[in-house]
Amino acid sequence: MKPKDYRSELEPVWCTACGAFGVLKAITQALTDLEVPPEKLAMVSGIGCTSRLPGYTNAYSFNSLHGRSLPIATGLKVARPDMRTLVVGGDGDGFSIGLGHIFHAAKRNVDLTYIVLDNGVYGLTKGQASPTTETKFKQRRGLAGPDEAPLNPVMLLLASGCGFVARGHAGNLPHLRTVIREAIQYPAFSFVHVLAGCVTYQKPEYADEIYHRCDVLPENFPNDDFIAASEAARGERFSLGVIYKKSPGEPLPDGSVTDDDDMGIWRGIQVS
Amino acid sequence: MKPKDYRSELEPVWCTACGAFGVLKAITQALTDLEVPPEKLAMVSGIGCTSRLPGYTNAYSFNSLHGRSLPIATGLKVARPDMRTLVVGGDGDGFSIGLGHIFHAAKRNVDLTYIVLDNGVYGLTKGQASPTTETKFKQRRGLAGPDEAPLNPVMLLLASGCGFVARGHAGNLPHLRTVIREAIQYPAFSFVHVLAGCVTYQKPEYADEIYHRCDVLPENFPNDDFIAASEAARGERFSLGVIYKKSPGEPLPDGSVTDDDDMGIWRGIQVS
Amino acid sequence: MSTSKPAAHHPPGPTVRRGDPDSAVVSLVGSGGEGAALFGELILSMAARQGLYGVMVQSYGPQIRGGESASLVRVSRREVCHEGEETDLLICFRTPDMGRFRGFIRLHEGSVVTLDSKDTGDLPEWVGTAGVHTYRFPFTNIVDGHEVAGDPKNMLALGLACRYLGWDADLGRHELRQRFGNRPALLSKDLDAFDRGYGSQDMPTMPHLQGSGRNLHIETGNEAVARGAMQAGLRFFAGYPITPSSEILETLIDELPGHGGSVVQAEDEISALGMVLGASFGGVKAMTATSGPGLSLMTEMMGLSAKSEIPAVIVDCQRAGPATGMPSRTEQSDLNHALYSGHGDLPRVVMGVMDVVHARDIMHKAFSISEGYQVPVLVLSDAYIAQRHQIRDEVPPPPAQVNRSVWREDGPTRFNLDTADGVVPFRVPGTPGGQYLAAGIEQTPAGTPSADTTIHALMGEKRWRKMDAIAEHTESWFRVLGKPGATRGIIAWGSNYGLLCEWVKAHPEYRAFVPEILMPFPIKGLEEWRKGLGWTGALELAHTGQFYKYLKTLTDVEGTRSLKRSGGLPLSMVDLDRLIRQAD
């Protein structure tokens, strides 16, 4: 199947040059690489401009409620482990109203691929600040406390014990394609932070500015090392690539190792 | 005022030897040390055994809804900056249903002191697993996925950019008293993780076992160093003490420094 | 002891009668840790073994751990779903503990009371102490003026109760061996205590109640809901612990995996229902269970179920509200929320559980409707049913179920309008060619998001057509009690069913109508039943008369009285009698 075969008939209603276009493309490319049958593909989102993505994808798609994509996807995947399940949405959807669910999903470690299109703003509701909005931008709008700083999603995901944490940029398609592909292949919960522009509610230079603060991680980056990953997650610049990838059996941030053969979230259903 | 002057007339209905008794005592001691006038003290909690604490404290107390102590306390503190505001509750209340609010409170950095009594279980509802319940305990009850591990609250709070992260144990009162005192004194959002036993729904040895895994941090621990703090937060053992304390103006985990003089969450109200 | 004087808020009714001759009621009052609940469970279990029916209820103070605790067991020759009005045997370890149980325990003139030999206190007047026979027994072990650990009091009480009931001592011993066979030290201690109690020659004895000899089955309301759902095909459950619903989650953790299903303890109630919708979107029968606070949190997600037409069953074990309220106490005050909550015009079905036996049946019906019509179905239970233990006959095989109609190649678009009952085959993920967009946003028949006034009107009509179809499907989903010719009528719902069973028996001038489905309401059935009635009342446990007001939207209830009080203890015959007299 070609990337365009993963597109539905709907034409995106995003603004011209919205960062979401790139992500839609990268996802369809990664799906092509992995040869996922569309009927075995599920895509769940919340609400927001970027959360419209499932509507443009040839899949069992669910454009659900603001902030609730992860619980819905968890239920689907536990009940239907045969479905390849992607979860997509924006920074407001994921990091504001939906933030709590992320850590629980990471902890539960059900095999979902969660892709957040972070444009640092609430696009759909016309430009309010999100948890990753730069402080200056928020302060101009009177919405940041004096000591406030944006959340660092990659750092938080690392701290949650998530086994796969990656970052891409909507403007670097070949790279994003490989990152998303690897995330989908990861056999447990995986997280991809995608830097994406909002051409309407961010200043026009935003996407470029962010892009110039990105560094693609070197090939030999030790992404199985939690401390190296934490360091790559901090600082003014954005590391792109697979920042952390835990091999099964490796200790989690709390130091514990879990037995894979213990009973857990019950998986009794066999469908097809 | 003496510690007992910070107690209300109500007799706690906790089980004999519940870890919450120690925390109640340590809080009243810290308040004595700081000479907080009871009418200037507010204590907000959610719902749970440990969330009954405000009822036993001589303060403007609010035993609110399960998981919602932080938003309520934030509103109170922003509207009434003159009130010394403590927030208390359990691990289910704070780390399960209320988890998302913690990071937003840390980010907003309103001057609250958040004390979580972590007994690794839902006490009030009779012994279900919480996000910090040990995996074995959960698996015995069929509630943990095979790859699941408990959340590490201290690690998560560090990743959120919280400027004051500490840990105590309900069985070490002198230490807990100083940690809570220092947290209350910290001029922005502060977090204290208190290891506490539930004598009814944990095995009887639980509190002791945990206690023997605790190490009080050395006097000279560099708690202004984020990396040192992260390392102290990981591993099988529990570091007790002030694990991280950011001095104002120091970069946050994302590397940014904020201007203290910028306008932010509006603080226009002057009450007494 | 003084004579019986009723409490101000429980004036006695003139028509209150003795416990019926076919049954016996035994109560135990103790402190937390003294095993009142275990006592009740063991009595009930012994009854079930003999083919007797029965009910056990418990009561405790605001603190779930510690504090006073009481249990009340009724055993009976016929099937009962009410714990009985008056206690025949009351065992109380310390008379001051009675304070918490005002209204929960009532004596009659033939009651037997067993108190501690060392206890010099009196029973409170409100319990009704005229004519009772008091017997003293040395429960406590006093050494040098201090109470020290002695025989387990609840086992002493068990022996006494067994003797009183006229049961064979071997029945009790067998019961204890079954229960504690794997803990021999404990067992031998318990057996000794049981024998000591049973051996007390002065203990009065009541005539033996003869059971059928068939081994009957004990279940709580929460277990029955969980098992009924499993029988109905439940394969995914997500929930968040909350009193008084947690045992549904716990029962399913133990039992659903064996039936090929999955259970997730969610991080909160929003995600619990979210997970249920995810599983159901996946074509799997799914359910959640909660209580008022959780139900309130689920409101937005319930709207998504209705809009995107994804089946979901939501069980609400009501407790006294608003807000946190009284978590362990019963009330019927979530009805308004169940019927009307959620922004937008949101179709949903609401059903009411009548008792533990009914709980299994109703789950079949709930899934039939939810799956058959692709709508959210709320099943309202309450603390009174949820936590009650009840003996029932062997479970009949499940009635035939309606299943979800499933899309096949060349089937209609997902939200096709051309459907008489509003139902369109469901596209189960994995079916080639069935890919579509489910959404919370309004959609065209093909699924394209739309903000068009006409599309919205057509889609709203389609969604609500289902409710008409369901109304037709369920028009006989109600029960009537009492004699057809009776001229006084009571309309009630949910757990008041049990009380009404007793009431119409004691008061043959009454008959009762209890809907099994509340929305859509079996209104034709009600109208038919009302014919020939004189006085009519609508009974509920909700301060504002939610059920009564709801009836007003359905039919003319001019002249029908509202019989109501707020929750806490369930309604007793005394309460109902008072409410009727007040309403006149």
Added chain:
Amino acid sequence: MSTSKPAAHHPPGPTVRRGDPDSAVVSLVGSGGEGAALFGELILSMAARQGLYGVMVQSYGPQIRGGESASLVRVSRREVCHEGEETDLLICFRTPDMGRFRGFIRLHEGSVVTLDSKDTGDLPEWVGTAGVHTYRFPFTNIVDGHEVAGDPKNMLALGLACRYLGWDADLGRHELRQRFGNRPALLSKDLDAFDRGYGSQDMPTMPHLQGSGRNLHIETGNEAVARGAMQAGLRFFAGYPITPSSEILETLIDELPGHGGSVVQAEDEISALGMVLGASFGGVKAMTATSGPGLSLMTEMMGLSAKSEIPAVIVDCQRAGPATGMPSRTEQSDLNHALYSGHGDLPRVVMGVMDVVHARDIMHKAFSISEGYQVPVLVLSDAYIAQRHQIRDEVPPPPAQVNRSVWREDGPTRFNLDTADGVVPFRVPGTPGGQYLAAGIEQTPAGTPSADTTIHALMGEKRWRKMDAIAEHTESWFRVLGKPGATRGIIAWGSNYGLLCEWVKAHPEYRAFVPEILMPFPIKGLEEWRKGLGWTGALELAHTGQFYKYLKTLTDVEGTRSLKRSGGLPLSMVDLDRLIRQAD
């Protein structure tokens, strides 16, 4: 062009009349980015400068950015709160764009239509094209067969409209200078285009509408709510963005700090209301604003407000539901949720905003009740009012407010029962000796948590006594429209007020009753007003007739018709006429 043929779902009514002679309606249809909204705002602003009244509404497709966009402005010599039924001047840049605005724009026989000279398409029939006067204007700049950037089209249109309205060109130029004085390059471009439009000699002109000359004030519904709240003493606001309420948050970010208050953008709606309760627990007047999805999420927290008796004002800007629904479209379907949501018997007050001018007044009343009685007050606005721009007279000084009664030393316990209206002085943090426990759990008068049936009953009664007191306080909080002697009556609520103002003027046989407070309902006023009526209808924009069913719980509405449709576009005169005829 073909003759007017109405769309299937908008059959024309026989009684539809022309726009009134005192007003003019101008519409602009364009694509996103062509500035239709700005056009509307500028016309409205010019009207306000002359002392004319008016209303501007907008419409856009499902996508908020991009896609088609239209604005409709009515200017009038008298105060109006309805955008008028028919457009006098329609300017449309591309005829295919009209497709999205079916039902939004209607022409009459004297309408003027201005189309692009290069556009060869026809207007759709449903707009009503019989007898209209069409004028062509070169809006687009075509070079080598391609459209290239030329004069800003909306400024050309502004010039044309100004000319059509018979306004002085200097008025327009002044307006533009005021608006864009700080961006000189843009200003000069805009002025050029304006002049080019204004200079088009063939453009028809209507008789000049003379304003009073007083400078009037423009406000949107959301601004009015925000400012009304500030005047009423609001000092804390927390909210989460959601269409169509976000401008309340945004207005307060700009304006509340200057009034000594604080604003927090919360992480979600649960925390928004949580923060409000925290601030109000602190003794500060606090409010949140949201739309349906957010309101559903706030349900549990609203129960806490009611139980713990902490005042809170919650504004709900209704949009079409259920679920995400149609975010930019209006509906009145959150009424059920407002009236009945929340587990437990939960007292709350519900009020309905009638139009932009009313929005300020109602906020004073909302705070009076919330603070005076320590209850949650829901104020229901909707997308139609929230987003509408309206010209109003200078704002009158705020009416006297009821403040929260405040506890002083030796005052009563926090939940003292000995209070006729259920209100007990509030203990404001910081007051020595006033320390107490606020809780979601049931409490005794002194504040001790309790699970006692009697305490719960007494506390429930106390909480509901407030509702009786409020009912008395607010029994005159309604408006009547039309002549007292009229024999046909319409009962409606909220934003249908504007339509009814027009309707009763055009149909003197009708009068209308519009409650300002819905719960408790001013029922005595309604009964008084109903006297002498023959035909009566209850009007609302909700598919299931929520308001009508609510009326049934209050009084006998046998014979009263339900006039309803689901949301999207607001109701027009044509719609109302059709609904009345269908109901007969």
